[in-house]
Amino acid sequence: MTDVAAKSTTTAKVLGHPLNAWYVAGWDHEITRKPMSRTIAKRPVALYRTEDGNAVALADSCWHRLAPLSMGKTVGKDGLQCPYHGIVYNSAGRCISMPAQETINPSATVPSFPVVERYRYVWIWMGDPTLADPDLVPDMHQMSSDQWAGDGLTIEAACNYQLILDNLMDLTHEEFVHSSSIGQDELSDSEFITTHEGNKVTVTRWMHNIDAPPFWLKNMRDKFPGFEGKVDRWQIIHFDAPATITIDVGVAKAGTGAPQGDRSQGVNGFVMNTITPETDRSSHYFWAFMRNYRLDSQLITTQLRDGVHGVFGEDEAMLKAQQEAIDANPDYEFYNLNIDAGGMWVRRILENMLDAEAHQSAAAL
Incomplete structure (x- = not known):
């Protein structure tokens, strides 16, 4: 277990959002020939598809x-009126x-942002377009793999994106917030x-x-009808900057080798989460639950x-x-526990990204 005693407090003030990074602009099915608007990193963006x-x-x-422009219409092969x-x-x-007029003013342009489609999402780069490398899109391959099945939704969360990252990096809260579905006492007790x-x-x-909590007991019985008995349960949280978290979760019949890599006697899912800042106090939270069993159902x-939507x-x-409490107590500092180690590293990474962008901007002056 990682000890975070060396830094016992963290500012409660909202963090900014790095711009030189890929964020999800929307599900691929959301973006059509009809323009739509979405605010990303405080900037309204018009999204549409060309004829191609x-x-x-x-x-x-x-x-x-x-x-x-999102109130306009698409015209011709790739135009937006x-x-x-x-x-x-x-x-x-x-x-x-x-x-x-026949002569077009040469200054008549609007910013165009790099986009790439991957893993059922359309990703957008809001920063320096020369740095927009598609290889930097976070790995969410389960979303589009034929070895996994699932679906998800979007939550319009009334909070800073960092609070969602904190929530996902420490799942001990399940014991208290989700006690009727996925929570259990062992979450706080386990290393x-x-x-x-x-x-x-x-x-x-x-x-x-x-004992398997209700959510996982149902899933075990979906794959192994009539299942009874103890399980080994795992949660492996993977953060990829700036705001993507995939969580390898599941249970298997106790003692059948899941910790060593044999999950054949269990059920395995991936909770896919990627968060796009809207403003300092609101976020677009894109999520899905993918599974590798009963793929045809x-x-x-x-x-x-x-x-999962109910849990979320x-x-x-x-x-x-929590966001409302932070707004009401702007000078308060969070106190950290050992369970906050993952979230503290996330904050440190984001602070470093923001510092690097600030230095880049200063050097350009």
Whole structure:
């Protein structure tokens, strides 16, 4: 177990969000030929698809009078027409048509943001476009692998994105917030290991020879009808900066080798989480639950999605209340426990990313 006594407090003030990073702009099915708007890192973005099906992200404000382009319509192969005076921009953000004049003002452009489609999401890069390397998209391969099945939803969370990361990096809260579904006493009692390398953090927890909580008992019985007995349970949390957390979770019949790698006598899921800052006090929280058993059952997919959504609803209420308390106590500092080790490393990584961007901006002056 990692000891965090060396730093007992952490500021409760909200952290900024790095811009030189990939965030999810939306589910791939959300973005269509009809423009939509989403605020990302405090900036409204107009999202649409070209005739060829490519996703486009433009600043959601016309060069002429700042009218929201997302209220306009797509025209031609890749154009987006302003709803106010009909100016048309291409997918690179350059004006290609102006009303009542043949000469186009060369300054008539709007920012265009790099996007890439991967793992059922459209990802966007809000920072320096020359640094937008698609290889830096966090690994969420379970979302699109034929070895896994599942579905997810989006939560519009009324809190800073860092509070969601804190919540996911320390799952002992399940014992208290989710006592009727996935929580159990062994969560607080069990040992855990925190490791970090570069911009990644991993927290590993095993609970041996315990009763399965209701959520996992149902899943075991979906795969092994009539299952009874003790289980070995695991939670392996993987953080990838700035805001993606995948959690390897599951239970297996106790003593059948799951800690050594044989999970054949159990059920395994991945809780996929990626959070996109909207403002300092609101976030787009994209999540899914993927499983590697009974892949053909849409019933199980829907039941799991709805069940996890109910669990996350409890988190949502707590995070909203926490944000309101932070706003009411702006000078308060959090006190840290050993269970906060993963979250503290996440904060340190984010602070380093923000410092690097600040130095880059200063050097450019």
